[in-house]
Each structure stands twice: as C-alpha cells, then as structure tokens.
Amino acid sequence: MIKLLPSQITSLIGQPESGMGYQIVEVEYQTMLRKGTVYNAELLMWEHEPRTMLVEAYETLIKKASVSEAQLIESIRVVPPPKVAADSIAEKILKELKELENELLGVPGVPATEGEPRQTNEEEIFARFTAYKNDRRITPSNGLTPGTYATTKADAKNVKIGSEAVERYALSDPKPAVYRYKIEPRKDTVYRQGVVQPAFGHKGGGVEVIFDNGTDDKTVTGPAVLAP
Amino acid sequence: MNVRIQLPAKWVKYLVHQPESGMGYQIVDVVLEDGTTVRDCVVFNAEEMEIPDVHAGKGIKEMRLRTTRNGI
Numbered sequence: 001m002i003k004l005l006p007s008q009i010t011s012l013i014g015q016p017e018s019g020m021g022y023q024i025v026e027v028e029y030q031t032m033l034r035k036g037t038v039y040n041a042e043l044l045m046w047e048h049e050p051r052t053m054l055v056e057a058y059e060t061l062i063k064k065a066s067v068s069e070a071q072l073i074e075s076i077r078v079v080p081p082p083k084v085a086a087d088s089i090a091e092k093i094l095k096e097l098k099e100l101e102n103e104l105l106g107v108p109g110v111p112a113t114e115g116e117p118r119q120t121n122e123e124e125i126f127a128r129f130t131a132y133k134n135d136r137r138i139t140p141s142n143g144l145t146p147g148t149y150a151t152t153k154a155d156a157k158n159v160k161i162g163s164e165a166v167e168r169y170a171l172s173d174p175k176p177a178v179y180r181y182k183i184e185p186r187k188d189t190v191y192r193q194g195v196v197q198p199a200f201g202h203k204g205g206g207v208e209v210i211f212d213n214g215t216d217d218k219t220v221t222g223p224a225v226l227a228p
Numbered sequence: 229m230n231v232r233i234q235l236p237a238k239w240v241k242y243l244v245h246q247p248e249s250g251m252g253y254q255i256v257d258v259v260l261e262d263g264t265t266v267r268d269c270v271v272f273n274a275e276e277m278e279i280p281d282v283h284a285g286k287g288i289k290e291m292r293l294r295t296t297r298n299g300i
Contacts, residue, residue, distance in 0.1 A: 031259050033292060074265070130252045132273040136244050137252075147247020172253040172270045199250070208251065 002044040003065035008076055012041040028074040035079070044076075092116075112149070112194035112210040119188040126185070126209060127156035129165035129177035133223065138181065141217035148211050150183055152193070155207035161227045168206035170199040179223035185215040230278045235271070239291060243274040246293045259290035268294070 004012070012023060023038045035047045043065055095116060128135070128150040137148040144150070151169065159165045162176025171177055185191075191211045196204035235243070249255040254271045260283055271277045 031263070031265060031290070128251060130273065132252070134273070135252075136240070136274040137248065145244060149248050149251040151251070169251050171251060172255075173272045177252065196250070210247070212247075 001046075001049060001061065001065045002069045002073075003062055003067050004038070004042055004044055004073075004076075005070045008070065008073060009041050011076065012038055012078070024079045025076050026079055027076045030072050031074075038076075044070075109195035111197050112192045112208045115192035115194040115210075117190050117192055117212070119190055120185045122187045124185065125153040126150040126183040127153060128181045128183060128220075129156075129159065129162070129169060129171070130179050130181070130223075131162070131171075131173050131175040131177045133179055135179065135181065135223075138220050139214075139217070142220045143217045144183065144211050144215040144220060146212060146214040148214060150209050150211065152207050152209065156180070158206065159226075163228060165226075167202050168196065168204070169208065170196050170202040170204035172200050176226075176228040178226045178228055180226060181220050181222040182224070183215060183220050185211070185219050189213075189215055189219075229281050231281045231284050232272075232276045232278055233284055235275055235277055236288070239288060240275050242291065243271060243293075249294060255294040257292045257294065258288050259292075261287040261289050 012025075023041065025036055025038050025044070027034050027036055027044070036044050036049075037047075038044050043061060128137075128144075128148070137145050139145060149169075155168075159168055159180075162178035165171065165177035165180075166174060169177075189211065190213055191209045193207065193209045196206045196208045198204045243254055243256075246254060252273060254274065256269050256271055256277070257265060257267045258269055258277075258279070259265050264283065264286070266279060266283055269277050269279050
C-alpha cells in the first residue's frame with residue numbers, strides 16, 4: 001500500500017476513472033510492470049494485497065501507507081477500460097451519422113484504436129504499405145497477424161508513390177513504403193477504423209484500420225511495387 | 229544519435245505476435261542487460277530497432293510493448 005506523490009496524484013487526476021472513486025493502473029516499479037488499484041487518486045494498492053484492509057478508515061490507511069516506496073515508481077497510468085458489449089442499433093446508426101457528418105465537415109477523426117469494432121462486407125478490399133518486402137505481419141499462409149494495421153482501398157488510391165504513404169499514414173520509418181499489399185478479408189472479419197494522427201513529423205490524415213484478430217489465410221496478395 | 233540494430237530472433241518472434249502501434253511499426257520500452265531502461269524505441273517490421281548509439285551493443289533483457297502513439 002503506497003501513498004502517492006503529489007506529481008503522481010496530479011497525473012492520475014488527469015486520467016479517467018475505472019469506476020466511481022478508483023482507477024485500475026499499470027505501474028512501472030523498479031523496472032517491473034505491476035498492476036494495482038488507486039483509490040481517490042492517492043492510495044495505491046497492489047493487485048495481490050487483500051482488500052479487507054479497506055474496511056479501515058481512509059485516513060488511517062493513508063497514514064499507514066508507505067510514502068518512500070512512491071519514489072520507486074517510474075510511471076503510472078490508468079488501464080483503458082475493455083470495450084463494452086455491442087451498442088443498440090439506434091446507437092450504432094447515430095454514431096455512423098456522426099462519423100459521416102464529421103467526414104463531410106472535415107473534422108479530424110479518432111485513431112483506429114479508439115474506433116468501434118465493425119465487420120467487413122463481402123469483397124471489401126484493404127491495402128497495406130510497407131518499406132519491407134518481407135513484411136513480417138504477413139503469415140506464411142498469407143494472412144495478417146492479429147493487431148496489424150492497413151488502410152481502405154478508397155484511401156489507398158490517394159497514394160501513388162512510397163513517400164506519399166509515409167506522409168499520409170505517418171509511418172515511423174522514413175524509407176519510402178514502396179510495397180503495397182492487397183488484403184481481401186473474408187466477410188465479417190472484425191476491424192476498427194480511424195484516422196491517422198500526426199506523428200513522427202508527418203501530417204497523417206489517411207484512413208487507418210486495425211485488424212485486431214488478423215485476417216484468414218490466403219487473404220493477402222502482392223506486393224505491387226511503387227516508385228519511391 | 230539513434231542507430232538501427234537488428235533484433236535477435238527471439239525478439240523478432242515475440243514482436244511478430246504483438247499488435248502494431250501503426251502501419252509497419254511498434255513502439256517498445258526495453259530494459260537492457262546493464263539495467264538501463266530505454267523508452268519509446270521504434271521497431272520497424274518487427275526486426276529493426278532504433279536505439280541511442282550509446283546503448284547499441286548491449287543485450288536486451290526485457291521488452292514492453294506500447295500499443296498507442298500517445299506522446300510521440
């Protein structure tokens with residue numbers, strides 16, 4: 001049980017709660033990554049510590065908590081909540097309308113990691129740009145490994161040369177992404193879609209998708225080779 | 229100055245099965261064998277990692293994946 005430092009408290013106040021009055025956190029502590037719960041953005045209890053201690057008055061707990069151990073914390077961050085169950089149809093329609101409105105108004109969207117899970121339609125096509133011909137995200141049986149990024153076919157049409165892909169998808173590698181793989185997932189493959197955020201000195205702004213579960217075998221072909 | 233190093237096969241195998249942080253790259257924190265922690269290293273194609281040149285020859289003891297680009 002640790003009483004956090006004022007700077008750590010300030011950091012946690014700026015992060016969302018996991019439930020009323022508490023935050024589930026990941027803590028870098030003496031080069032280890034540990035999990036715990038922080039109460040009132042101030043009192044950290046490790047995952048293994050018995051919650052029966054909490055029956056004591058909060059003030060008593062704070063007095064008992066170790067202050068010196070807080071110095072050993074390198075960083076502390078709230079674990080994002082798991083995705084909730086599917087929205088109702090009405091909520092889904094409203095979200096899609098909002099996305100469409102934002103698109104028409106040119107409002108920047110959220111990254112794919114914050115997008116809602118959706119499923120591919122029949123014969124929907126995606127593309128992936130890379131500077132590496134031996135793209136390690138493509139399995140030997142020509143599927144994508146879980147957690148792989150790509151873009152939509154429509155958005156890929158904006159990219160004619162490898163350096164354009166680097167800028168549009170804010171790729172970390174400055175080498176031109178001259179290899180373009182075509183992805184044709186089976187119908188109902190789960191993915192999330194969003195907008196590439198500026199990063200690594202690039203504007204981003206392209207459409208990005210992430211296949212959380214990857215794609216089936218024989219869904220990736222290519223690469224086509226672009227000019228640098 | 230950063231240099232690119234080729235990751236040992238063990239780490240390539242590990243990273244291939246972890247999600248990407250963006251198209252074609254992953255962001256990791258690494259703990260080196262001398263105990264130094266180097267944050268926000270970019271790994272390209274699960275095989276080449278950028279790291280400050282002063283740490284280039286050191287072995288990697290631990291690797292933690294960052295799944296978002298926040299802070300970049």
